[in-house]
Amino acid sequence: xxxxxxxxxxxxxxxxxxxxxxxxxxxxxxxxxxxxxxxxxxxxxxxxxxxxxxxxxxxxxxxxxxxxxxxxxxxxxxxxxxxxxxxxxxxxxxxxxxxxxxxxxxxxxxxxxxxxxxxxxxxxxxxxxxxxxxxxxxxxxxxxxxxxxxxxxxxxxxxxxxxxxxxxxxxxxxxxxxxxxxxxxxxxxxxxxxxxxxxxxxxxxxxxxxxxxxxxxxxxxxxxxxxxxxxxxxxxxxxxxxxxxxxxxxxxxxxxxxxxxxxxxxxxxxxxxxxxxxxxxxxxxxxxxxxxxxxxxxxxxxxxxxxxxxxxxxxxxxxxxxxxxxxxxxxxx
Amino acid sequence: xxxxxxxxxxxxxxxxxxxxxxxxxxxxxxxxxxxxxxxxxxxxxxxxxxxxxxxxxxxxxxxxxxxxxxxxxxxxxxxxxxxxxxxxxxxxxxxxxxxxxxxxxxxxxxxxxxxxxxxxxxxxxxxxxxxxxxxxxxxxxxxxxxxxxxxxxxxxxxxxxxxxxxxxxxxxxxxxxxxxxxxxxxxxxxxxxxxxxxxxxxxxxxxxxxxxxxxxxxxxxxxxxxxxxxxxxxxxxxxxxxxxxxxxxxxxxxxxxxxxxxxxxxxxxxxxxxxxxxxxxxxxxxxxxxx
Numbered sequence: 302x303x304x305x306x307x308x309x310x311x312x313x314x315x316x317x318x319x320x321x322x323x324x325x326x327x328x329x330x331x332x333x334x335x336x337x338x339x340x341x342x343x344x345x346x347x348x349x350x351x352x353x354x355x356x357x358x359x360x361x362x363x364x365x366x367x368x369x370x371x372x373x374x375x376x377x378x379x380x381x382x383x384x385x386x387x388x389x390x391x392x393x394x395x396x397x398x399x400x401x402x403x404x405x406x407x408x409x410x411x412x413x414x415x416x417x418x419x420x421x422x423x424x425x426x427x428x429x430x431x432x433x434x435x436x437x438x439x440x441x442x443x444x445x446x447x448x449x450x451x452x453x454x455x456x457x458x459x460x461x462x463x464x465x466x467x468x469x470x471x472x473x474x475x476x477x478x479x480x481x482x483x484x485x486x487x488x489x490x491x492x493x494x495x496x497x498x499x500x501x502x503x504x505x506x507x508x509x510x511x512x513x514x515x516x517x518x519x520x521x522x523x524x525x526x527x528x529x530x531x532x533x534x535x536x537x538x539x540x541x542x543x544x545x546x547x548x549x550x551x552x553x554x555x556x557x558x559x560x561x562x563x564x565x566x567x568x569x570x571x572x573x574x575x576x577x578x579x580x581x582x583x584x585x586x587x588x589x590x591x592x593x594x595x596x597x598x599x600x601x602x603x604x605x606x607x608x609x610x611x612x613x614x615x616x617x618x619x620x621x622x623x624x625x626x627x628x629x630x631x632x633x634x
Numbered sequence: 635x636x637x638x639x640x641x642x643x644x645x646x647x648x649x650x651x652x653x654x655x656x657x658x659x660x661x662x663x664x665x666x667x668x669x670x671x672x673x674x675x676x677x678x679x680x681x682x683x684x685x686x687x688x689x690x691x692x693x694x695x696x697x698x699x700x701x702x703x704x705x706x707x708x709x710x711x712x713x714x715x716x717x718x719x720x721x722x723x724x725x726x727x728x729x730x731x732x733x734x735x736x737x738x739x740x741x742x743x744x745x746x747x748x749x750x751x752x753x754x755x756x757x758x759x760x761x762x763x764x765x766x767x768x769x770x771x772x773x774x775x776x777x778x779x780x781x782x783x784x785x786x787x788x789x790x791x792x793x794x795x796x797x798x799x800x801x802x803x804x805x806x807x808x809x810x811x812x813x814x815x816x817x818x819x820x821x822x823x824x825x826x827x828x829x830x831x832x833x834x835x836x837x838x839x840x841x842x843x844x845x846x847x848x849x850x851x852x853x854x855x856x857x858x859x860x861x862x863x864x865x866x867x868x869x870x871x872x873x874x875x876x877x878x879x880x881x882x883x884x885x886x887x888x889x890x891x892x893x894x895x896x897x898x899x900x901x902x903x904x905x906x907x908x909x910x911x912x913x914x915x916x917x918x919x920x921x922x923x924x925x
């Protein structure tokens with residue numbers, strides 16, 4: 302599987318165009334609304350995996366970065382309405398800067414501190430937004446979405462297309478990182494940070510790059526959200542659903558490469574869309590919770606790990622990955 | 635805003651009392667995260683579970699919430715020991731606790747919260763007890779008993795825990811597990827068993843903390859999330875595993891929060907603990923009384 306990156310991007314674009322054409326052929330607007338959410342999760346889980354899967358640092362604050370993107374759109378919109386691609390860049394910048402700041406403050410300490418700080422970040426940013434009247438405060442903000450836009454017909458098709466491009470872009474970025482010096486550096490941090498540091502890997506700088514890229518992608522995923530939902534409230538933008546889904550999807554799919562988060566997001570995202578329509582939205586969140594706990598216990602390497610085990614008949618494990626020894630060595634009798 | 639001395643003293647006193655309650659909420663995290671190195675981010679969810687147990691028994695039998703909480707601690711202890719066993723077999727033993735262990739606890743947090751929402755809905759629930767309502771007036775000070783009683787019981791609980799940890803064999807073994815597992819094994823003590831006991835105790839404290847919470851304020855399933863930042867901030871500030879440390883840290887956070895909500899408005903209070911956490915992590919990661 303050594304496809305050049307530009308050819309890979311081309312393949313992704315062709316697949317994206319095919320999906321878009323298929324949704325058009327089905328001729329029902331609902332598929333665009335549902336597909337948008339699934340694509341949004343593809344971006345979020347890919348972004349999460351750049352830090353979580355490649356570096357081994359758990360981010361519980363995906364909702365915070367997502368909401369930052371959404372609220373920077375609201376803030377810019379209140380000032381002056383702008384085309385969505387500009388808003389996406391804006392959301393990405395804001396979330397990227399916050400990701401960098403978070404990383405700078407917490408990443409010099411043990412990994413768990415970063416995880417806890419991201420969890421607290423969501424609560425605090427929500428407090429700030431609730432108290433910030435310019436973006437609607439606790440009452441929320443209305444964003445009036447135009448009915449139609451020039452070449453696409455209905456607006457949702459346009460949003461779908463933008464999210465599709467973001468998904469293709471984030472997957473390409475993830476794959477590029479995986480195959481570059483940067484990716485190898487990330488892997489050394491995941492496997493043994495102390496040894497990496499001792500061998501001259503600039504761990505802090507690499508971790509900061511990872512948090513910035515990951516945060517920026519999440520912010521980009523959030524930027525078009527106010528146009529999708531029409532009415533943005535702090536509780537919907539900071540919803541725990543985003544945090545749990547962007548962790549559950551890569552872990553269920555498999556965290557080693559770009560394929561895992563994609564599989565996880567498409568499977569779990571579609572499953573939730575179906576469950577929301579047929580059962581109820583609270584029950585489908587419960588399903589996600591149980592799947593997450595079940596997978597981390599039973600299949601630690603996700604669906605990808607299961608497939609590898611089945612195909613190669615050998616223990617599924619990352620190549621060259623040494624488990625961190627924390628338990629005692631078995632004493633000789 | 636007009637500065638008022640009465641307002642200031644009242645804010646400080648209620649901050650100290652709330653701080654004592656925060657210490658009870660944090661003590662479980664201090665045992666699991668500070669001593670055992672298990673990042674149990676689901677702890678607030680267990681506290682909410684404790685609140686709901688107190689609520690159910692109070693609503694059906696009219697039993698005092700604190701008494702109920704003490705009576706159900708064995709059940710919470712068993713729950714904690716069971717969870718540790720799963721955690722040990724699935725993650726610690728395989729050396730995967732860092733990322734997948736975190737995701738496991740995050741999943742537990744989520745499952746508990748969503749289950750409570752599905753069963754009880756998002757309505758606020760509260761309990762009834764004779765000390766909810768009356769207020770002591772000492773000079774210009776107003777001390778509501780609904781905060782006073784949990785604060786006193788909470789300090790008692792921490793004193794008992796401190797006694798157990800420093801004076802009994804099991805307690806000393808728990809402190810030892812944090813320092814050197816191998817040495818403990820050489821003394822013919824099974825470190826896994828000691829960790830199971832310690833984790834059980836940490837979840838058992840959630841039962842009491844839950845009862846305090848529902849006495850102080852009405853509870854709905856997602857209230858626990860507000861406490862995640864707060865408890866970890868206090869735990870880190872207190873020096874990761876020091877009981878006197880968390881009492882001081884909790885009171886400090888309580889006072890600053892209380893002053894913030896008195897002089898700036900209650901909607902700003904949640905940001906205080908995060909500020910504390912970031913400041914501590916950036917300036918003094920070892921905490922106030924850290925080694």
